[in-house]
Amino acid sequence: MKIGQVASEADVTIDTVRFYERRGLLPEPGRRPSGFREYPPSTVERIRMARMLQNLGFTLDEIIEMLHAHDAGTATCDSEQWRLEGALDRIDTKIAELRRTRRLITTTIQECRTGQCRFATRLGGDVPVDRSNGTAESSIGR
Amino acid sequence: MKIGQVASEADVTIDTVRFYERRGLLPEPGRRPSGFREYPPSTVERIRMARMLQNLGFTLDEIIEMLHAHDAGTATCDSEQWRLEGALDRIDTKIAELRRTRRLITTTIQECRTGQCRFATRLGGDVPVDRSNGTAESSIGR
DNA sequence: CTTGACTCTGGACCTAAGTCCAGAGTTTAC
DNA sequence: GTAAACTCTGGACTTAGGTCCAGAGTCAAG
Numbered sequence: 001m002k003i004g005q006v007a008s009e010a011d012v013t014i015d016t017v018r019f020y021e022r023r024g025l026l027p028e029p030g031r032r033p034s035g036f037r038e039y040p041p042s043t044v045e046r047i048r049m050a051r052m053l054q055n056l057g058f059t060l061d062e063i064i065e066m067l068h069a070h071d072a073g074t075a076t077c078d079s080e081q082w083r084l085e086g087a088l089d090r091i092d093t094k095i096a097e098l099r100r101t102r103r104l105i106t107t108t109i110q111e112c113r114t115g116q117c118r119f120a121t122r123l124g125g126d127v128p129v130d131r132s133n134g135t136a137e138s139s140i141g142r
Numbered sequence: 143m144k145i146g147q148v149a150s151e152a153d154v155t156i157d158t159v160r161f162y163e164r165r166g167l168l169p170e171p172g173r174r175p176s177g178f179r180e181y182p183p184s185t186v187e188r189i190r191m192a193r194m195l196q197n198l199g200f201t202l203d204e205i206i207e208m209l210h211a212h213d214a215g216t217a218t219c220d221s222e223q224w225r226l227e228g229a230l231d232r233i234d235t236k237i238a239e240l241r242r243t244r245r246l247i248t249t250t251i252q253e254c255r256t257g258q259c260r261f262a263t264r265l266g267g268d269v270p271v272d273r274s275n276g277t278a279e280s281s282i283g284r
Numbered sequence: 285c286t287t288g289a290c291t292c293t294g295g296a297c298c299t300a301a302g303t304c305c306a307g308a309g310t311t312t313a314c
Numbered sequence: 315g316t317a318a319a320c321t322c323t324g325g326a327c328t329t330a331g332g333t334c335c336a337g338a339g340t341c342a343a344g
Contacts (some may be wrong), residue, residue, distance in 0.1 A: 036322085099237070105233070
């Protein structure tokens, strides 16, 4: 398979395929006499797997590690499972963080409605800012 | 206030303060005869506000816009609230995405336990890979 | 009046994961 | 046999939000 076909079947760009090769995610492919890269069809699967792992939140470096463990024949269900559990932890942490932020925003909106607005007030809304005097209390470092 | 004091009170680095100035988040401060920047104390508040908005998921550009609206005296509770609601949407989308990913991981781990493992198998675990033959079915593009 | 801490400029560098480019050569379909 | 589509290299560029640096000048405490 030529690079273009691999790329389109794996749903990435040609540049990405070459980038993956540079990064070591893909091994150096064979070459035709002309210099064109020649790929085995399994390359498509390897790229798809990499993308799937990316969707799970793994970085390219982590994915490369995993694939190399696979290549070395040392990857087992057990040996790689901790990574999945780590990913789970990361996701949970992130969700918790987002929820905290969400709460902060909703209270802020609430405060806005009940006149305790932190944003519009501090951002110079309701109470007109005295433009002639840089020392006004409500002015934020302007 | 000198830049170092502002930075430490706002809990950012000196470089960040200067970066914010370059970006237009902070107005150009006054200067001592020596060239040292001289800040009004409200600068600390302005930076803290910016950081808070960053925590809410706003980009620097958006924050700069909001602060400029404040500076121009056109920011009101109503005029800025849509931004908060937009932030809320973004957060909800992100949480939903993460939850989908989370489910994918847990099913994957489950499959692993029940022998339907997609990862260890496809990553070449349990079944030793035939290293002498690049065309093996289970090999991922190596 | 010395010493150490602070500040100045402005441009290079960082991370992550690609994307884009020119100019040249190759392959394929008609 | 020719035109269109493909591929090559390798280095520069992108986004976001900073971080780091050298070499020079300034400030504050003792």
